[in-house]
Amino acid sequence: MKDSSSAVATARLALGLDASGKLTMAATATTLDDSLKELETARTSLLQLSPTVQNDRDLRREALAVLDEGISGLTTAQDAVASTDGSPTIQDGDQLLKAAAGQMSALTAQLGGQ
Secondary structure (H helix, E strand, O other), rough: HHHHHHHHHHHHHHHHHHHHHOOHHHHHHHHHHHHHHHHHHHHHHHHHOOOHHHHHHHHHHHHHHHOOOHHHHHHHHHHHHHHOOOOOHHHHHHHHHHHHHHHHHHHHHHHHHH
């Protein structure tokens, strides 16, 4: 979850720099693509696990939901960067990523920092 949290933080930083005109659209798009790949890789890894007890299954389900929130935020951010009509906005993507970051942080704490 730490790598996914870092990917979301990096994406949020790129969005902030893009919004302030300090990062090119191409660099922002590349950062968002890389972050999305990280979350997709983490999701695939989770799906390959075979938890044997209910608690582990519950944690996997929760982690998948958190990753899905992050993926949704990243795809919204990608849409915002590519948008020619201003919808969605970069702020829309950033708000979703902020929420996902909070969920990831809570889950990481619940897992003991893993």
